[in-house]
Amino acid sequence: MERGTGAARRRWPHVALAGYAVVCFLALVWPVYDLLGNRIEPFVLGLPFSFAWVAGWALLTFAVLVGYYLLCEGRD
Amino acid sequence: MESATSPAIVVAVVVVYLIANLVVGILPGRRVSGSATGFVAGDRSLGLLVMYFITGATIFSAFAFLGGPGRVYSRGAAAFYILAYGVLGFLPFYFTGPRAARLGRRYGFVTQAEMVARRFRLPAIAGVMAAISLIAFVPYLALQIQGAGLVVAAVTGGRVPNWLGGLVVYAVVCAYVLNSGVLGAGWTNVFQGLFMMVLAWVLGLYLPWHLYGGVGAMFRRLAEERPELLTAPGLTGSGAPWTWGQYTSSVFVSIVGFSCWPHLFMKAFTAKRERTLRQTVVLYPTFQIFLIPILLIGFSGVLFESAPATPNEILPHLLMHLDLSPVVVGLFCAGALAASMSSGDTMAHATASIVVRDGLVCALGRRLDPVAERRAIRIALVLVLIASYAVAVTYEGSIVDLLLYYAYGPVVQFAPALLATLFWRRATGRGVLAGMIVGILVYLAVLLWKSLAVGDLHPGFYALAANAAVLVLVSLAAPAVGSEAEAEYLQVARTPGREG
Numbered sequence: 259m260e261r262g263t264g265a266a267r268r269r270w271p272h273v274a275l276a277g278y279a280v281v282c283f284l285a286l287v288w289p290v291y292d293l294l295g296n297r298i299e300p301f302v303l304g305l306p307f308s309f310a311w312v313a314g315w316a317l318l319t320f321a322v323l324v325g326y327y328l329l330c331e332g333r334d
Numbered sequence: 335m336e337s338a339t340s341p342a343i344v345v346a347v348v349v350v351y352l353i354a355n356l357v358v359g360i361l362p363g364r365r366v367s368g369s370a371t372g373f374v375a376g377d378r379s380l381g382l383l384v385m386y387f388i389t390g391a392t393i394f395s396a397f398a399f400l401g402g403p404g405r406v407y408s409r410g411a412a413a414f415y416i417l418a419y420g421v422l423g424f425l426p427f428y429f430t431g432p433r434a435a436r437l438g439r440r441y442g443f444v445t446q447a448e449m450v451a452r453r454f455r456l457p458a459i460a461g462v463m464a465a466i467s468l469i470a471f472v473p474y475l476a477l478q479i480q481g482a483g484l485v486v487a488a489v490t491g492g493r494v495p496n497w498l499g500g501l502v503v504y505a506v507v508c509a510y511v512l513n514s515g516v517l518g519a520g521w522t523n524v525f526q527g528l529f530m531m532v533l534a535w536v537l538g539l540y541l542p543w544h545l546y547g548g549v550g551a552m553f554r555r556l557a558e559e560r561p562e563l564l565t566a567p568g569l570t571g572s573g574a575p576w577t578w579g580q581y582t583s584s585v586f587v588s589i590v591g592f593s594c595w596p597h598l599f600m601k602a603f604t605a606k607r608e609r610t611l612r613q614t615v616v617l618y619p620t621f622q623i624f625l626i627p628i629l630l631i632g633f634s635g636v637l638f639e640s641a642p643a644t645p646n647e648i649l650p651h652l653l654m655h656l657d658l659s660p661v662v663v664g665l666f667c668a669g670a671l672a673a674s675m676s677s678g679d680t681m682a683h684a685t686a687s688i689v690v691r692d693g694l695v696c697a698l699g700r701r702l703d704p705v706a707e708r709r710a711i712r713i714a715l716v717l718v719l720i721a722s723y724a725v726a727v728t729y730e731g732s733i734v735d736l737l738l739y740y741a742y743g744p745v746v747q748f749a750p751a752l753l754a755t756l757f758w759r760r761a762t763g764r765g766v767l768a769g770m771i772v773g774i775l776v777y778l779a780v781l782l783w784k785s786l787a788v789g790d791l792h793p794g795f796y797a798l799a800a801n802a803a804v805l806v807l808v809s810l811a812a813p814a815v816g817s818e819a820e821a822e823y824l825q826v827a828r829t830p831g832r833e834g
Contacts, residue, residue, distance in 0.1 A: 279422060279425060282421065282422060283422060283585075283586075283589070286418040286421065286422075286585060287418070287578075287581065287582040287585050287586070288567075288578035288579075288581065288582045289578075291566060292566070292578065296565050296566050297565060298553075298557050298561060298564045298565060299557075301550060301553060301554070303549075303550075304548065304549035304550030304551075304552075304553060305549065305553065305626075306553050306557065306564045306565075308411055308414070308564060308565050308566055309411070309414065309564070309629070312414050312417045312418050312421075313417065313622070313623070313626055315418075315421050316417065316420070316421045316619045316622035316623060317619070317623070319421050319422065319619045320616070320617075320619040320620055323425075323428075323615070323616040323619065324616055326616075327612060327613070327616045331609065331612065
């Protein structure tokens with residue numbers, strides 16, 4: 259692994275991850291969740307929107323973490 | 335209880351599955367030496383696949399399988415908090431895990447408390463952490479025992495009562511942990527985890543389809559008949575609306591507390607590579623996706639024709655009252671039982687080791703030779719299980735609340751100490767110690783006297799705030815910066831290991 263070179267030295271991925279974590283947390287709790295995600299309709303894949311909203315953040319977080327990992331750890 | 339499914343076949347499948355599980359679990363255990371170090375050394379080479387399922391096994395315990403559907407069934411969207419906290423719950427470990435791993439390699443730590451106490455050269459810290467671990471693990475274990483009792487009662491059609499089922503299953507757990515260590519290690523967890531994921535999806539999609547004609551059809555009916563269940567923060571146990579303060583603070587306390595769990599945190603000392611720890615964190619949100627079918631199962635029970643005795647029993651109740659293949663029902667019940675056992679044995683073993691190593695040896699300064707230490711761990715194990723069993727048979731609330739309020743409130747008090755130990759140069763041992771003591775006292779006070787608190791939040795939230803504030807203030811009040819040894823300790827934590 260090429261730690262300390264390239265991406266690992268850049269600051270922005272860390273700042274971006276911290277920012278994402280804050281946004282994601284707020285999206286999952288009051289008041290942002292209540293304002294934006296907390297309703298029954300529209301249904302998404304059969305799930306009420308309030309349920310799909312939370313599940314969607316789980317998927318998005320997975321994608322963001324994969325991106326962060328690849329940026330910071332590089333490839334073998 | 336009348337069952338649509340033949341109980342004899344279900345019981346037979348459960349028994350065969352559990353025997354197979356015990357054999358798979360005990361055989362690898364035999365090859366590793368029985369000593370405390372052998373137990374850990376056996377884990378030294380944990381690769382990604384095994385790490386993934388071991389962390390996943392913390393989700394696939396009685397908490398998820400019985401507590402999850404039970405909470406949805408009685409309280410609707412209040413259960414979404416479980417899905418929500420797991421999204422970010424493991425993220426702190428991406429940063430704390432590798433640091434702890436480097437320190438563990440250098441100083442040979444086995445427990446979390448050893449790591450904290452070593453930096454500050456303050457054995458009392460290990461003692462306080464051992465006490466808090468005990469307070470946190472007993473309700474977590476009680477939940478696993480209750481879950482096992484519920485499953486046994488369900489598959490035997492109520493002929494074996496909950497208290498007896500829990501007693502028998504955990505007597506077996508106690509016996510094999512005393513003899514050969516934990517069952518839920520390594521490949522058993524991989525097999526178990528995969529099996530439960532597949533079954534969770536099968537049941538989570540089948541039950542709504544069978545009862546309502548599909549997931550979408552189920553939710554459209556619920557939207558007409560019980561819309562209050564479909565929007566957060568859902569309901570309380572008695573059916574009144576739950577509060578956003580409780581929902582939000584529960585998500586927060588669970589996120590902060592999750593990666594502080596000693597049995598999980600200790601994995602940092604056993605993984606093969608730092609990269610494996612990071613990859614496990616990256617993959618963790620995928621486990622949340624497997625909670626979706628678990629919640630669907632709970633929703634499918636809401637409009638079911640009959641109701642279980644308590645919401646915790648909704649899943650076994652559905653399984654036994656539908657015309658399902660007894661083999662599928664048996665496999666699922668066996669899997670749920672094995673999930674309770676494989677989580678329970680790890681927790682019981684961790685608690686006993688922590689009480690002896692951190693409490694007796696580190697904090698109280700007892701010198702124990704390896705034989706005496708093993709004996710002490712065994713005695714502690716039996717006592718911990720007895721205490722947990724006592725809680726399991728007397729506690730009558732929901733399985734989820736047992737974890738959320740009684741286990742997470744204490745365990746989250748480790749978070750400021752762990753962060754300060756790994757990241758903060760100015761932190762002092764006195765600050766860490768004072769923070770944790772104030773934290774656990776505030777937690778207990780708010781739990782016992784709700785009127786002490788301003789507003790209506792999770793008791794652990796007030797305690798966490800007090801804990802962090804005391805840690806920072808007491809640390810900053812000390813005049814000088816710590817010793818050379820502390821500087822070296824932090825240098826070790828910061829320096830990435832050689833990956834190979």
